[in-house]
Amino acid sequence: MTSSRLQMLERLASGLGPKGFTRDPATMAPWLEDWRKRYRGSAAALLSPATTEEVVQIVRLCAAERVALVPQGGNTSMVAGATPSRDGDALLLSLRRMNQVRSISAASNSAVCEAGVILSALHEAAGAVGRRFPLSLGAKGSATIGGLISTNAGGTQVLRFGTMRGLVQGIEAVLPDGTLYSGLSALKKDNRGYDLKQLLIGAEGTLGVVTAASLRLVPAIGSRSVAWIGLDTPGQALELLLMLEASMGEAVESFELVPGAALDLVLAHVPNTRAPLAGAHPWHVLLEATAPMVAPSPEKALTAALHAASQAGLVRDAVIASSEGQADALWRLRDSISEAEQKDGPAAKHDVSVEVGGMPGFMVEAAAAVEARFTGTRVIAFGHLGDGNVHFNVRAPEGAGPDWMKHDAPIITSFVHDLVVAAGGSISAEHGIGQMRLAELGRLGEPARLKVLRAIKDALDPNGIMNPGKLVPPPGPTQRSLASAPLRP
Ligand code: MLT
Ligand code: ZN
Secondary structure, rough: OOOHHHHHHHHHHOOOOOHEEEEEEHHHHHEEOOOOOOEEEEEEEOOOOOOOOHHHHHHHHHHHOOOEEEEEOOOOOOOOOOOOOOOOOOOOEOOOOOEEEEEOOOOOOOEEEEOOHHHHHHHHHHHHHHHEOOOOOOOOOOEHHHHHHHHHOOOOOOOHHHHHOEEEEEEEOHHHHHHHHEEEOOOOOOOOOOOOHHOOOOOOOOOOOEEEEEEOOOEEEEEEEEEEEEOOOOOHHHHHHHHHHHHHHHEEEEEEEEEOOOOOOOHHHHHOOOOOOOOOEEEEEEEEEEEEEEOOOHHHHHHHHHHHHHHHOOOOEEEEEOHHHHHHHHHHHHHHHHHHHHHHHEEEEEEEEEEEHHHHHHHHHHHHHHHHHOOEEEEEEEEEEHHEEEEEEEEOOOOOOOOHHHHHHHHHHHHHHHHHHHHHOOEOOOOOHHHHHHHHHHOOOHHHHHHHHHHHOOOOOOOEEEEEOOOOOOOOOOOOOOOOOOOOO
């Protein structure tokens, strides 16, 4: 390490104090690996500032010395977006100590949270003032507001409330040269040109460090009804959604598709789970409908709608949770799919979207094409059907060797992504690009999109210090599709 780098680290250590600076390998180790344990990096130090002012000082110093910074929240990125590279040059910048809800107002339906606030803590804070923050996902106990913003997280209520893009009203961030952008005001109308807030949302820390945000809250719900439904095809599931929306409107907040095979994995690998319906079904839907405080519970309308759907031949069987405990147990089945898959064995995972109406057809045809081309594989596609987004995961054949992930999975991924692009869809619906999808975005991104991504990155971060190697594919030759490459014998 050069002496100027050592001096810089000493300055950071004395400025941040022992709680804010460490080079201890054991303390740093858990944060240097992504949660799927597929990427491991290295860093010169772990910085944990407690205030925005400290973040400004860190970024200024790094800009002057041209040292890379990798911002990190709960470290639950699905695409290794918060894992540093292996060279060990970067500094890992954890926002977890910045965990204050600075203010919360029921009157203006908003909360100002620092980047390190954990999603479930925001849920509680909002509940305490009779409001709620309407975005939830499986990692709510560890995902942070800064990470959710930087990845434009989606989750299970996008159907009604949209992604983080629709829920962030203002942002405070430190730009790559150390300039503080104080844009926390929750302005409903603001037409002063390019929207810096929207540029930072989903930027994966490549354009600056989000330190706080003003977030939209909505009235707390009065009641909810959660149903588990067995049916035959994804096409019927979408028809059911349209029918429910026609009769219940915005009451339907979540509509998650679960194949029978995914439910089986959950029942096999996740303790204290049990099948919600008596019989086995090829497909299932988990649905949540809500009603505001003074309105009647949605249960009656839901029961009637499900009855009509059953008469129309769309529904095979259904159960509506009769208590909050049962409702939580149904959600647990859905939220545990990733965990169960991970325990079951290797899979090539994809997070894809096509237009909502085209998703059932895409799922069925793409699964057939994959299973025909890659003998022994099994597709398990699940998730946010109402958003046109499923996690299209291809499980390794029985007895696949240890090299399957390294050799065969990338070939399968090329094959799946080629199908997605041919269907006019996106190869990253909600997880982002990070490191994992970088080469594929470079291969398949439209030239105009790539040109704009690179131009914005160069304009705001000309020295490339903010989360290098993520999101923005470097210019130059890209790899070809591997879709027709031979598999390992
Ligand atoms: C989910 O919807 O459960 C997560 O986004 C999925 C995943 O683990 O792929
Ligand atoms: Zn998802």
